[in-house]
Amino acid sequence: VIRAQRLAPGPPGRPLVGCLPELHGDTLGFMLRLQRRYGDLVQLQLGRETCFLLSDPDYARQVLMDEERFSKGGRWDTMKPLLGDGLLTASGALWRRHRRLLSAAFRPEALHALVPTMAACAAEMLDRWHTAAPGAAVDVSREMMQVALQIAVRTLFGDDAAPYVGAIDGAFHVANRELARRIWSPFARVSARLPSPRARAFSRAIATLNGITAELIQRRRAAGVQRADLLGLLLEARDPETGAGLSDRELRDEALTMLLAGHETTANAMTWAWHLLGYAPEVAGRLAAEAAAALGGRVDAQAAQGLGYTWQVVQEAMRLYPPIWMLIRRAEAPAEVGGVMLPAGCTVIVSPYVIHHHPAHWDAPARFDPDRFSPERAEGRHRFAFFPFGGGRRSCIGKYMAALEARVVVGMIAREFRLTRLPGQRVDPLPLLSLRPRQRLRMRLERRERAAAAA
Ligand code: HEM
Numbered sequence: 001v002i003r004a005q006r007l008a009p010g011p012p013g014r015p016l017v018g019c020l021p022e023l024h025g026d027t028l029g030f031m032l033r034l035q036r037r038y039g040d041l042v043q044l045q046l047g048r049e050t051c052f053l054l055s056d057p058d059y060a061r062q063v064l065m066d067e068e069r070f071s072k073g074g075r076w077d078t079m080k081p082l083l084g085d086g087l088l089t090a091s092g093a094l095w096r097r098h099r100r101l102l103s104a105a106f107r108p109e110a111l112h113a114l115v116p117t118m119a120a121c122a123a124e125m126l127d128r129w130h131t132a133a134p135g136a137a138v139d140v141s142r143e144m145m146q147v148a149l150q151i152a153v154r155t156l157f158g159d160d161a162a163p164y165v166g167a168i169d170g171a172f173h174v175a176n177r178e179l180a181r182r183i184w185s186p187f188a189r190v191s192a193r194l195p196s197p198r199a200r201a202f203s204r205a206i207a208t209l210n211g212i213t214a215e216l217i218q219r220r221r222a223a224g225v226q227r228a229d230l231l232g233l234l235l236e237a238r239d240p241e242t243g244a245g246l247s248d249r250e251l252r253d254e255a256l257t258m259l260l261a262g263h264e265t266t267a268n269a270m271t272w273a274w275h276l277l278g279y280a281p282e283v284a285g286r287l288a289a290e291a292a293a294a295l296g297g298r299v300d301a302q303a304a305q306g307l308g309y310t311w312q313v314v315q316e317a318m319r320l321y322p323p324i325w326m327l328i329r330r331a332e333a334p335a336e337v338g339g340v341m342l343p344a345g346c347t348v349i350v351s352p353y354v355i356h357h358h359p360a361h362w363d364a365p366a367r368f369d370p371d372r373f374s375p376e377r378a379e380g381r382h383r384f385a386f387f388p389f390g391g392g393r394r395s396c397i398g399k400y401m402a403a404l405e406a407r408v409v410v411g412m413i414a415r416e417f418r419l420t421r422l423p424g425q426r427v428d429p430l431p432l433l434s435l436r437p438r439q440r441l442r443m444r445l446e447r448r449e450r451a452a453a454a455a
Contacts, residue, residue: 008052008340010034010043018045027431028325028353035354041338051347052337055358057384059337060350063329064384064392070348072394073330078182082175082206084249086257087397097239101246102254102397105233111401112301113228114155118405119299121150122412129417129445137422141271141441144409148267151405152259156230157216164212172260174205180432213252230258258398265323266402268436269388270410273317275441276368278421283370284414287313288448291415299408307407310414312373314406318388320368322352325435327390352387353435361385419443 011034013019022030023046031053034042040056054063063070076089083089087098104110125147129138149169153161178198193199217231226232234254238245246254277284287310294306329348334341342348357365361382362372371377389396396402413419422442430438 006043007342008041008043009038011038013045016047018047018049020047028429031326031351031354032357035358041340046347049347050343050345051349052340052342053349053351053354054337055351055354056338057355057358057361057382060355060384060387061391062337063348063350064327064387064390064394066335067393069332069335070329071332073328073347075183075328075330079179081202082179082209083257083260084253086253088257088261098246098250098254099393099397101237101239102234104237105230106397106401108400110228110233111404114230114401115299115301115304115404115408117155117159117229118151118408119412120159121147121154122299122409124150126412126416130447132445135444135446137442137444138419139440140274140419140443141267141437144267144271144274145264147409148263148270148405149259151266151409152263154229155401156255156258157220158227158229158231160219161216164216167208168212168259171205171208174201175209176260176264176433178202178205183433209256210252213255214248217248217251217255231255261396262398262401264434264436266405268321268323268434269314269318269402270406271437271441272321272435273314273406273410274419274443275427275437276317276320277313278419278443280368283313283368284418287410288414288418291411295411295415299412301404304404304407304411307411309370310407310411311403312370314403314410315373315386315388316368316370319356319362319372319386320366321429321435322356322388323434324388324390325353325431326351353431355384356386356388358385416448418446418448420446 011019011022014021019030034044034053035055040054040059042053042055044051044053054060072091079089085094085098087095087102090098125143132138146169149172150162150165153165153168157164178201220227220231220235226236231251234246234251236245277287290307290309295303297303327350329350331342331344331346331348333344336342355361359365362385384391389399389402420443422444425442426439427441428438429435
């Protein structure tokens, strides 16, 4: 659609670029202001795209639950050089088949077997922290990214993949930056086809990731042993109708999709939780007490169940800083939303960030208050007032895994350390593909008394 007529209120925008400059500036503030100023159905022009920002939870439900009409469209094609036809990027019959195949691996019972691996990764990080000088500062954002990547790699490929984590980290870093650049910029998508140092670095990064996954898959097939990690489950997965499994190429696509979709989101959720805890010592104290009580001995799935308040804290962090801060769809046919007929081909944006801060659905939306997620207060809330994992058939397949991981990692840290704010530390959100801190989040480490921790 080239410049549709005005169907709903919204900012005038400029010729050609529309509101792209505002979007690229203070992105999150811009989105919030659109809702505050123009309401729950806003029309805006982003370059050539006619977009609608929908911020009523009912509209979010309508869009996310109707995949026929509101598809993921071609935008995710930008990710295909990296992710191929993995779940995130696939569509149609291929997506349906894979989603069915993969859901077995993401059943809670299957995921419970991964908790010891998660705990081992967290324990290695904590061992390192114990060797730091008392009162030293750690880069929490970096540490959370590292531990989440360790967990993603080792729950997927097993512990023998540990030596590859560094190489995977470096390659993802390059690929991620390049993809974040391309996703909103048609110019970057065109220039990507021209030879340049950046394009070469991107190709090299992809070759590295392909090489490592191919080798790990190959080795596992050759060894022929069954293992309880995700790769083991993916290798065994069979289509209930045809009995077919996944090819090596399909395995590669799904493995890289899971590594990428799984680690950065979870790391950001945990990082924001620590940032917020730095301002809320009482909440941090309650969290530590819960961890001490629930994680007495071995950290397994059952112990993780005892970390209900920890999960409330992480959920509240994801309300304020949803790792996936906007979901984008394309209207495949004209569709009526809130009394307005959205034209076929338009872009529909549903932002967890905007809805999670919506004053009609949250009182004092900017306040950090994990009790919002106590069972009593969460009951009866609109399903789409809080939706960090999306909704409908394309919702996050890894949400239960993320919840387990966040409980285990945050709980294990809280049991052994107190993390306090550094004076003058400033942290702003930076919305790239996921919502991460713009500056490094550095915090001071204080060891908790072992005795107190065990009490
Ligand atoms: C806190 C952590 C996480 C958050 C906030 C999150 C969020 C999301 C969201 C919002 C979507 C839907 C995107 C859309 O509708 O456009 C999604 C999809 C997906 N996520 Fe997650 N995710 C997290 C962790 C994980 C983990 C741990 C994994 C895997 C190990 C994972 C794998 C996926 C996959 C494969 C999809 C695509 C599903 C499909 O289309 O069928 N995610 N995630």
